[in-house]
Amino acid sequence: MQSLYMILNLLIDVVKFFIIVHVIMSWLINFQVLNMRQQFVAQIWFGINRLLEPVYAPIRRILPPMSGLDLAPLVALLAIFAVEIILANNAALFY
Numbered sequence: 001m002q003s004l005y006m007i008l009n010l011l012i013d014v015v016k017f018f019i020i021v022h023v024i025m026s027w028l029i030n031f032q033v034l035n036m037r038q039q040f041v042a043q044i045w046f047g048i049n050r051l052l053e054p055v056y057a058p059i060r061r062i063l064p065p066m067s068g069l070d071l072a073p074l075v076a077l078l079a080i081f082a083v084e085i086i087l088a089n090n091a092a093l094f095y
Helices: 002-030 039-062 072-089
Strands: none
Touching: 002 039, 002 072, 039 072
């Protein structure tokens, strides 16, 4: 059972990494540091969007429109941190 706990923590870390990369890339694209006309940048951007859109879509349906401000990544990260805390507090069940 300890290996299940470690696998869940690994998956949570990977999801957190992808969300943080998505947020940083969106800032860099909006401030025109990254150019979407470059094929490599565009492929990474669209790939991360395809990965994270199933996570963001339900959150965006619940959140009210914020006129250009997307809080879905923040809410997703808060939810992931909550799951991580729940797993850490119940870690004794996995041993």
